[in-house]
Amino acid sequence: MDGGRVMIPAVQTPYSPFGYRGRLAPSPTGWLHLGHAGTFLRAWQRARVGGGQLILRNEDLDPARCHSEFVTGFLEDLGWLGLDWDEGPDIGGPYGPYSQSQRSSLYREAFERLRSGGFLYPCRCSRKDILDALHAPHEGTDEPVYPGTCRPERVAPDYRGSRPEVAWRFHVKDGQRVRFVDGGCGPQEFVAGVEFGDFVVWRSEGVPSYQLACVVDDVAMRITEVVRGRDLLSSTARQLLLYGALGEVAPAFFHCRLVTDEKGVRLAKRQDALSLRTLRERGRNPADIRRELDAIPAP
Numbered sequence: 001m002d003g004g005r006v007m008i009p010a011v012q013t014p015y016s017p018f019g020y021r022g023r024l025a026p027s028p029t030g031w032l033h034l035g036h037a038g039t040f041l042r043a044w045q046r047a048r049v050g051g052g053q054l055i056l057r058n059e060d061l062d063p064a065r066c067h068s069e070f071v072t073g074f075l076e077d078l079g080w081l082g083l084d085w086d087e088g089p090d091i092g093g094p095y096g097p098y099s100q101s102q103r104s105s106l107y108r109e110a111f112e113r114l115r116s117g118g119f120l121y122p123c124r125c126s127r128k129d130i131l132d133a134l135h136a137p138h139e140g141t142d143e144p145v146y147p148g149t150c151r152p153e154r155v156a157p158d159y160r161g162s163r164p165e166v167a168w169r170f171h172v173k174d175g176q177r178v179r180f181v182d183g184g185c186g187p188q189e190f191v192a193g194v195e196f197g198d199f200v201v202w203r204s205e206g207v208p209s210y211q212l213a214c215v216v217d218d219v220a221m222r223i224t225e226v227v228r229g230r231d232l233l234s235s236t237a238r239q240l241l242l243y244g245a246l247g248e249v250a251p252a253f254f255h256c257r258l259v260t261d262e263k264g265v266r267l268a269k270r271q272d273a274l275s276l277r278t279l280r281e282r283g284r285n286p287a288d289i290r291r292e293l294d295a296i297p298a299p
């Protein structure tokens with residue numbers, strides 16, 4: 001990779017001349033819980049307050065973890081909560097298809113652009129290899145900082161002859177600071193090589209990573225503001241590097257506070273007791289749930 005080529009892209013304001021376009025992006029890997037509801041409610045409010053548009057995107061990239069019953073589940077649960085959307089897998093729209101499993105050609109094209117641009121290198125490490133090579137435990141990070149086992153001195157623009165089952169990583173410039181101003185959390189700074197490392201763009205199973213698919217879709221669907229949980233702030237830093245490498249303008253970002261249980265522990269999908277489905281079955285009123293979620297201070 002030519003060291004000077006990764007540029008931090010311009011960040012849009014949420015209200016572009018084309019109007020606000022936000023999105024809800026659930027992954028159908030389980031039932032939606034109150035934590036999702038808090039984030040989606042905020043995204044819905046930010047879109048609706050200024051008469052903007054909201055897109056529902058089904059993030060069903062991972063065939064091993066995604067199930068169609070959860071797609072039906074989030075459509076029903078979001079509707080029950082009182083949220084609506086203007087484009088989505090159930091109603092179509094001009095930027096479809098709205099399920100990531102049907103958008104592989106777009107991801108493949110972006111992947112080829114990154115690969116031929118010299119931003120990527122192949123990696124044969126398993127997750128276990130990476131964890132074994134790390135000195136410090138990295139619990140709590142979605143993707144451990146890559147120790148660099150397969151990292152080449154220089155990234156060649158094309159690695160012909162690589163076996164198809166390798167993963168492909170984005171070569172970050174160690175020490176590079178990625179800065180952005182978040183609409184919810186204010187100024188942010190992440191240091192490449194410290195808070196995140198060479199991240200996977202294409203997985204060895206032959207599917208794009210969340211980071212790549214998300215950027216490709218947010219560009220293609222003309223999203224002007226991404227509203228999501230604070231746990232994804234460091235993903236945003238990685239995604240900004242992808243926007244730069246692909247020569248795209250990034251949307252604005254608004255990361256919201258995560259809903260926690262009474263012990264302050266973040267809700268996870270496996271906590272079924274707080275799934276929207278269970279709350280609905282227990283006869284809870286969605287308007288009350290919305291009011292309670294609204295009482296959580298912004299962001």
Ligand code: GLU
Binds near residue numbers: 025059229
């Ligand atoms: N599908 C992702 C999730 O459920 C959404 C991430 C995003 O909003 O970018 O965590």
